[in-house]
Amino acid sequence: xxxxxxxxxxxxxxxxxxxxxxxxxxxxxxxxxxxxxxxxxxxxxxxxxxxxxxxxxxxxxxxxxxxxxxxxxxxxxxxxxxxxxxxxxxxxxxxxxxxxxxxxxxxxxxxxxxxxxxxxxxxxxxxxxxxxxxxxxxxxxxxxxxxxxxxxxxxxxxxxxxxxxxxxxxxxxxxxxxxxxxxxxxxxxxxxxxxxxxxxxxxxxxxxxxxxxxxxxxxxxxxxxxxxxxxxxxxxx
Amino acid sequence: xxxxxxxxxxxxxxxxxxxxxxxxxxxxxxxxxxxxxxxxxxxxxxxxxxxxxxxxxxxxxxxxxxxxxxxxxxxxxxxxxxxxxxxxxxxxxxxxxxxxxxxxxxxxxxxxxxxxxxxxxxxxxxxxxxxxxxxxxxxxxxxxxxxxxxxxxxxxxxxxxxxxxxxxxxxxxxxxxxxxxxxxx
Numbered sequence: 411x412x413x414x415x416x417x418x419x420x421x422x423x424x425x426x427x428x429x430x431x432x433x434x435x436x437x438x439x440x441x442x443x444x445x446x447x448x449x450x451x452x453x454x455x456x457x458x459x460x461x462x463x464x465x466x467x468x469x470x471x472x473x474x475x476x477x478x479x480x481x482x483x484x485x486x487x488x489x490x491x492x493x494x495x496x497x498x499x500x501x502x503x504x505x506x507x508x509x510x511x512x513x514x515x516x517x518x519x520x521x522x523x524x525x526x527x528x529x530x531x532x533x534x535x536x537x538x539x540x541x542x543x544x545x546x547x548x549x550x551x552x553x554x555x556x557x558x559x560x561x562x563x564x565x566x567x568x569x570x571x572x573x574x575x576x577x578x579x580x581x582x583x584x585x586x587x588x589x590x591x592x593x594x595x596x597x598x599x600x601x602x603x604x605x606x607x608x609x610x611x612x613x614x615x616x617x618x619x620x621x622x623x624x625x626x627x628x629x630x631x632x633x634x635x636x637x638x639x640x641x642x643x644x645x646x647x
Numbered sequence: 648x649x650x651x652x653x654x655x656x657x658x659x660x661x662x663x664x665x666x667x668x669x670x671x672x673x674x675x676x677x678x679x680x681x682x683x684x685x686x687x688x689x690x691x692x693x694x695x696x697x698x699x700x701x702x703x704x705x706x707x708x709x710x711x712x713x714x715x716x717x718x719x720x721x722x723x724x725x726x727x728x729x730x731x732x733x734x735x736x737x738x739x740x741x742x743x744x745x746x747x748x749x750x751x752x753x754x755x756x757x758x759x760x761x762x763x764x765x766x767x768x769x770x771x772x773x774x775x776x777x778x779x780x781x782x783x784x785x786x787x788x789x790x791x792x793x794x795x796x797x798x799x800x801x802x803x804x805x806x807x808x809x810x811x812x813x814x815x816x817x818x819x820x821x822x823x824x825x826x827x828x829x830x831x832x
Contacts, residue, residue: 419811425787427794436736449817456820462762462786463769468680472694476672483705607744 413439414444420450424457510586555587560609592621601631608637653717660704661711671717672701678790679725685785686729688774699728722786722800732779772822779816789813 416439422428424435440447509515594607611618621640626638651676659667676697683693698750703724711720786792786800794812798805 418809418813421809421816424816425794425812452820453813455815457788457816459765459823460784462684462765462787464766465677465681465789466684466690467677467691468697472676472680472697473672475698476676477669479702479705480665480668480696487665500696533736594669635763 413443416440416443416446417449420453423450424454426618484616555584559587559590588618592625595622595634596625596628603631604634604636608634608641654713654715655710657708657717657720658713659777661708661713665705665708668701668704671704672784673722675718676701679721680786682722682725682790683729685773685789686771686778686782687732688770692732696732697727699732700725703728710759716796718792719796722790722792724737726782768823768826772819772826773817775822776815776818780811780818783808783811784815 419432419436421431428436434452436573439637440450459477509518588611591607591611595604595611598604598607608622622638622641626635626642629635630637654669656671657668660671679697679700680693682697684690687693689698700721704721707724773784776784783797783801786797787794792800794805794808798808801808809814
């Protein structure tokens, strides 16, 4: 071996990570080569000198601090065990349910995804249908109310007769509609229209009954007076 | 000391039996203390760093892989703790000054003066080396780590470690020679 190769093995020689053949080669080389011999002696001297550096002992403080830290850590662990978190419990549950093999895990994930998508699709469709029906019902109710009020305002006898039939289908009329009906009973020009409005107000709430009793005193048509009185008598029975 | 049992103990610590860390502490804390002492030259800092290492072992115990050699894993934590310490201090501790201060507190008896001076010179020579070279000498000479283990710890090739150790011993010899007033012994 050349000097460069020999010098490259000096660290191995000092540390002892070297085979016996290489060790002999180095020893033979340095016997013949003064330059390599000097370098090896120099390195070997300082390497050996390092052996005089003593191993020191730390103070007892190190041990005391370590055991205090360990004790504190154990107490924290114990507290966490006593109060298991919901997330930890859920993790444990899912871990037990999860298959071991990746192929089965993938299949399960795919099935759950499909179930989720299907359920979401049907739920959304059902919700949309329900909303549409409610909206349609409200619209029909509003149309009936508007139609009833509109027909009561018609002057012709034919329309007023139709009014009586339609107005009885109005369920739960709003305040504006009730006020319009009462106004018609009080002061409509035709007797038929007053009677139709009175019919539309049936069945009567206590507030409407009160309004009709007040209207009785101001009526000029005997027929309407009789109808109102008849209405009040029914109430009395 | 059975290295396999070190791994078994650490696996138990990882799995929740943290009491077993006490055994590993008793086995390794003096060795770690001397590792830090030769790196920093300061006894107080070295004790703090030993404590820091075992706190980190508890903190990162879940990351321990059973197949890893415990000592390598421990030294990796120790090196990181030292690097973080240096970052906090912004600059490397002046090792020479630290050693002077430490030895002035404990005067050597007259019959050991020569040996004490030798120790002081060696410590000062070590302190003059860059951290990378000083660390590799400490690991191979005092901690008895093999090339392979040092390479694994530093994340480099074995050949790089060999070359670094060779250069480091050479530089250490030069520094010691200069401190001795140019007298080779």
